[in-house]
Amino acid sequence: MPNDIPEPQAVDSPITRSVIFIVATLSAGQDHASAVRAWCADIGALVRSVGKRVPSGNLSCVCGFGSDAWDTLFGAPRPAQLHPFREFGPSERRAVATPGDILLHIRADRMDLCFELATQLTGRLGDAVSVVDEVQGFRYFDLRSMVGFVDGTENPTGREVPEFTMIGDEDPEFAAGSYVLVQKYLHDMTGWNALTVEAQEHIIGRTKLSDIELDEGVKPSWSHSSLTTLVENGEEVKILRDNMPFGRPGAGEFGTYFIGYARSPAPLEQMLENMFVGRPPGNYDRLLDFSRAVTGGLFFVPSATLLEALAERDPQAAGVNVSASEPPDDASASASASASASAEPHQEGSLNIGSLKGNRQYE
Template identity: 80%
Template sequence: MPMPTSLPEPQAVASSITRSAIFLVATLADGDAHAETVRAWCADVAAVVRAVGHRVPDGNLSCVCGFGSDAWDRLFGAPRPAALHPFREFGAGERMAPATPGDLLLHIRAEAMDLCFELATQLLGKLGDAVRVVDEVHGFRNFDMRAMIGFVDGTENPTGREAAGFTVIGEEDAGFAGGSYVMVQKYLHDMAGWNALPVEAQELIIGRRKLSDIELDASVKPSNSHSALTTLDDNGQEVKILRNNMVFGRPGAGEFGTYFIAYARSPAPIEQMLENMFVGRPPGNYDRLLDFSRAVTGGLFFVPSADLLEALADRGGAGQ
């Protein structure tokens, strides 16, 4: 995937994975005054991030702000990002990727939680009662980039120019160039059941060695392994997404989870991966990791470029 050139400055989509993160999903309150508050806030986000981050220059503080489909129409009207739509649900019954409410996403990252906490406090303070937070997750980096289930996460992430090529919108939607799409899901894990499996069985489910992170040979890797089902091919070229997953949990409450967050220049590859996992490729050949991991939230958001985010303060909503 070629890297887009001469684009508006993206938000901090491709920032490195930090030690701490806060994920905030909020819904918009009713009323034109509340919508105007959110629009005006768009012009302030970058300045607030700079002010908080300047206090700890090596803290690697960043924030990515995204908007859901319905929120975009209400806040900003037309034109709208070409591929923005409500989260698509996949699967059925207990193996389900559900859609849950969400108009605004904040992905805050830093090397220390105090920076994340301060930025979240400042940004939400400016929004006041214009939004209601419906999901808040405080994530942390787990040992050597390992997920809650003990396997290294994000090994195949694109980097550098390749990351921009797979995550930043270009000429295909010129009015929204420099933007990205982001999908989030919160997964809860049955750690007792998972840990009861022999390591060899876990490796067949994931498609990688647990200690070394080396991918299993094609001759032994099952077609329903997580690795196999989330690998996409387009005319001989692998299609990648950028994952920034983080671990979270409350041991006292028996809660052990992974916050899945993935960026791409189109929702299509992420949605294809979810369909492969929850429905199966072919149908029925689903991701056996889902026997131990349950998705409890799901949202799709558009991330405008940094330039457009600031300019959105002057946009009107539907019908304006």
């Protein structure tokens, strides 16, 4: 890779057997913000140090930052399309926004590697952050989701991966960065397992055993497959999923942690709108009759090159009032969530993301 092209973070790491997802909020105060900035320079070295102990373990870590946290920690410039998570859907079927300033996506083929790296990373942060969600996921047989179907079949591969996941000329200061959206879903497995296999296949849009997509004449328009397939100018728009099952059978908890990477938030949010609102409105994803989203966050993943450089970023030098950017109180957070929920939806039939050829200009 030429020296003038930033090195991306490990967004396209191979699917592994184990994962830890950590979402944390930033503690108030400039000392805490300074600690997090300094920590940015340590992440790569910690991944290398822990991973070296088991070279075959495929250890990797992706770190992302939420919109408010970016302003507090780094100031201007900021990623062009970074904004708070946008909620979608009616109250009984809602893609909810939950607190989150920092995301860690830690992957390996051994949970001990994930555990050790998570311990080292969070230990360095100390009281500069508060962990608000932590999920340990696992590979389920042949890449099955918790509901028994193969997950991630239509992920981009090869040269498609950077084309759909890495920022290019449309935001050059943040080239080789990505946007990532996460949600934690809990499933009603009793209700789901009461369905026939045929009914489940119609909801997913694929055969359960062979993972073959149903014919268009058979697959309902409200199937998960139909509503998460996006087409712009005759070309399919893809995201990179690395979803993982998790659960506690003794507590009756069965879940899927959704994580999707993309070059812009637009396709990620269009998929959520299609699922939770419907395409057209009311024609929603019937998988949501058995799956409930309990968290939601949108983060920006800087390139590995920029992540290390952010340790030296001084937001005050850029004219940012750090104290004004500290996490809002509950009333402000509620107002912000309401504003996000009432944001203009995408226009039906257009993702507003421009051409899929070359360097797409996301709007």
